[in-house]
Amino acid sequence: MSWLLPCALLSTVLTQTSAPETTVVAPKVPTPLSRTPAAVSVVEGEDLQEARPTLGLYEGLVATPGLVVQSRNNASQDLRLSIRGFGARSAFGIRGITVLVDGFPETMPDGQTNVDSLDMASAARVEVLRGLASSLYGNAAGGVVSITTEEGPDRPFVEARTVHGDAGLWKLHAKGGGKSGDVRWLVSASRMTLEGFRRQSGTEQVQVNGKAVWRPDGGSELMAVLSLVDAPEAGDAGGLTRAEVEADPTQAAPLNLSFRAGESVRQGRLGLTYRRRLGEAHEVEASGFLALRRFQNALPSVVVAFDRTFDGVSVRYGNRAPLLGLRSRFTVGTELQAQADRRKNFDNVEGRPGSTRQLDQDEDVTALGLFAQEELELRERLTLVAGVRYDVSRYAVTDFLKEDGDGTGTRTFQQPTGRAGLIWAPRPEVSVFASATQSFETPTTTELALLPGAGGGLSRELKPQRSDGVEVGARGLLWGRLRYDVALYAVRVRDGLVRFEDENARAYFRNTARSRHLGAEVALEAQVTEGLRVRAAYNALQATFRDYAPRGRQLRGRQVPGIPAHQVGAEAMYRHTSGALAAVEVFSAGGLYADDANTVREHTAWVVNARLGHRFPMGPFEVSPFLGLQNLLSARYSDHVRVNASRGRYFEPAPPLTVYAGAGLSHRW
Template sequence: MSWLLPGALLALGLAQTPLPDNSSPGTGETLVVAPRVPTPLTRTPAAVSVVERGDIQDARPTLGLYESLVGVPGLVVQSRDNASQDLRLSLRGFGARSAFGIRGVTVVVDGFPETLPDGQTNVDSLDLAMVSRIEVLRGLASSLYGNAAGGVVSLTTEDGPERPFVEARTVNGDFGLWKLNVKGGGTSGPVRWLVGASRLERTGWRPQSATRQVQFNGKVGWTPSERAEWTAVLSLVDAPEAEDPGALTREEVEADPRRAAPLNLSARAGEAVRQGRLGLTYRQRLGEAHEVEARGFLSLRRFQNALPGVVVAFDRTFDGVSARYTNRAPLLGRRNRLTLGAEAQSQSDLRKNFDNVEGRPGATRQLDQREDVAGLGLFAQEEWEPREHLTVVAGARYDVSRYAVEDFLKEDGDGTGTRTFQQPTGRLGLIWAPEQRVSLFASFTQSFEAPTTTELALPPGAGGGLSRELRPQRSNGVEFGARGLLGGWLRYDVALFSVWLRDGLVRFEDESTRAYYRNTARSRHLGAEVALEARVTERLRMRAAYNALRATLEDGALRGKKVPGIPTHQASADVVYQHPSGPLAAVEVYSAGGLYADDANTVRVPLAWVVNARLGHRFPLGAFEVSPFLGFQNLFSAPFIDNVRVNAARGRYFEPASPLTLYAGVGLAHRW
């Protein structure tokens, strides 16, 4: 572990991830919801980072999660500039091999899953202008969330405020950026509401990277009594254009990083998405010690993606229900909480692949099948305080997932078939909290990742249906951590962890650059994370974060090689000045790259340092408020790779990041 010390000491010498004052009434304790049940942070046996509304929205263009999460230790964010690939997240190495979107990390919004039963996640329906809080649970969490929970990103959207308001906000920037947000909300008796709409257009830095998107989000809460609460959420998105400029070789990057991949240009690569989602939550307190919660949701998605050689299209239905019971009755005279829950989800895709004729589906079908995934999970968790300041947490979950394919195109053989995965997972943790804002924890956790329907796809010539060879990825981990407050001004969050992983899912590409998967050897992830926040004055805040992660293959021909897509070291820091009268100034710096792009460790992505800055002000004008702002992304035009395509064919690993990007905007709000 000596290789971890220099970076840890460096971070301790600085004044990052905030541990905010989102406190439970009367206790002063910070509550987090990522562990499925609202829990004081000091009694959570896991590393949790929290990002509050000001860091999400103030003087930011609100284009994607990458703006707010660069300072979370252990979290790698990629594909900022390629909307077709969607945002890519990896947490402590989980999700690093994803071909597109998010894999291996569970994402929930207002308690509803964005992660499908097969483990895939897309966040193209998320509007950050409506988000008030983001929590990142940095550790294995399948005993809480089931499949694909190498970590959890939990987002909470704004509730309707007591004082009615309406707000309009526009931002313009380099490379054709324009975004307009309008939102409003209020409270009327037991009903609170908030609605928002946005329109985004961007031509992009590289050719073939334009984006157009329209969104609508609504949230209505009804509290008929002190013990009951209903919440309904609605999300609609229409994104008719999200082009894909593709990845380049190293020689192409060095010659002209702005160019698009030739195959992507000729194929007019890119995707179009329409999606709608409706969710309903009911909570009821039964006396002082009991609570029940029930959720249900329905999501419909139409998707078309033009790739070199193929156009992929599907209509998807994703729905689910869940129920949770919580009992806070004391056990043996000591504080206790028992949670029991069940959830069922289903995903049904009507999928067709066609020849690509200048970006449009041709007459020839390459694939025509129905794909169904059904998942059922049962979980229980016990949290007991056997003595003062000591809490024991034990949890278990059992998941069953069934995959079924009905092949309607049998010219190359009948690919109809089924796969079933069953997996128990557990969790055991100890928390010692000698003071209200100080806690030490140790935990043993597990996770598993069943292959997604995309990962189970067979290469051309192998027929349709699902691979019979691909196995779920399984992980066991131990973690030790500490968090607290020193001297009333310095918050700290330190974690050491080790994860043993087997049957890892490895991405590779064929000559058409389409991605497929295979299982690889065992690997081990050994790491340390430090996050600090110094409240220098009431108006000045400094933060820093550092993490070191050594992820290596344990056996096979690649024994000792580093797992690709995972940086060995990451660091970030920011300084934020905010005056109560309105001025805001912030500067942040973070590392990017410093990883391998292939299993053999022959292709290295160099480390780069990226600097962002933002300025803003709030001017109250009676019942109105005007908020101009200005921002600089990649202030010094550092040349770095925004998206690494692991194990890509023909050396096309690299998607270069845009240089200095300037944006400016203004908001106008009215409150009654």
């Protein structure tokens, strides 16, 4: 790969016609893409919703470079996302990536993320910042996913939508919104049930989301968001051996079946954000949120249960006054977040808590971050961006079960991070950039858990993971029709956190010494005709251990498991002026190792999805029927590969061809 490629592409397009400027919010503050020295992908609401079942965040991200998606079909283990290899080791949920919804963090202070409260049927945009970002967001920012939900439109509307499909899929969704004076509002509610492709994989979920934005004048804004989720059932079929997958991919792991593995969740969240411009040069923003979560997870031999409080406040100040006679934007702020878990583990009696307590402790995590960033236009169209952040995270455990030793204790992690970048943008959508960035990840409370028999409390051996990276990239528009986005990067990882399992398939973690990620990303989007658009993305990533010797066995040069070396995603979509839509997407899955020693590899499979839709008026209403086919060719592949699983149970097979169909009915005043 040539490091001159971005510059060569840029020089080709300097004479092309520019397109309207794009503003992104993933880099902490709203910033024109032409002034952002980082790789950022944007997916708009139509691509996220139209003719899709809207079951998860993954649906519209097929042609996003650098992003790997797993566990689409296991609601108990939750969606896995990894960006440039960060997040690939997650035992459950999203790890190593910061996820935001309307600016509020879904990522906990300890770095773990679950997105079970997100309903994509009301998502307006998803931005993916592909690169290290701890100087912006602190802990677990190996990349950033920022979701913006819909606001109420000028014309009030109401819409109902239903989806039915294979494996017992049924989802009913209703939303409505509008504008009342200076207030825009939108309310969304849904109910979903799914029996699942495999035994012990059914799920049920009810969601309610609301958003109100009050803009009393041109200089101020108050936003309130509310989300509620009740998921009483989410089965976990567990991992299978390769032989079991070949014999019957619909079966569940024997232990998961006998212990009725799965989880239930109830969560509510309220957030408020106030923004105010003070004259031409100054801006302030203050926000706060409170989330309550009740969780129970039945695992083989143990039931984990906790009640959680997650809250936080943040304040940010921005100044656009010139600095040394140069155009400048300076930002400084602070964030304080707290996570309090009342956690108990019991023996598992047919999926329910037994009478024997295995763990009884309070877990508290407090995280404080201070950050500053300067954007300085050194000369016309050449901008320097530099930022620093200092984070302190304190973990405290109070152990109430002392029969196996008192695990009461604390751990404190402190970490400064920084970034510096240059971006040259001769036109709004033609830019080339170079940057150096840093990231860190403290172990989560789950990752700090000790092996059975060691008592409660926190591991004293596990260290935070630290990363340093450099990147060059280019993006632009050719001939008014072809958009491109190219990035080359190198990341050095120290004390990487690696997952392994005990004999009961319970996940634990240890540190590697050093590893290295070298990668390239290319994304293309062409408007072939007025109605036909084609998107494609390719990732190449070589992630290798540089110094790692578990149990005395040196694994230098082996591939980091859970990370595909190559990945391709593409989509062709045709929209007719009559309102008809047809789309086909294809992506590669697998092509990665399942264990540290690289003795088990999941093959590469090609997955094809297709969907059809139409919108047409019917009196005062608009009707929108749709049909979708997923895994059209019934490719056999793993929806999730469990890294370093015990007893060879690495694989969670994906379903073959599945069909869904539905219709929407809407009315606007």
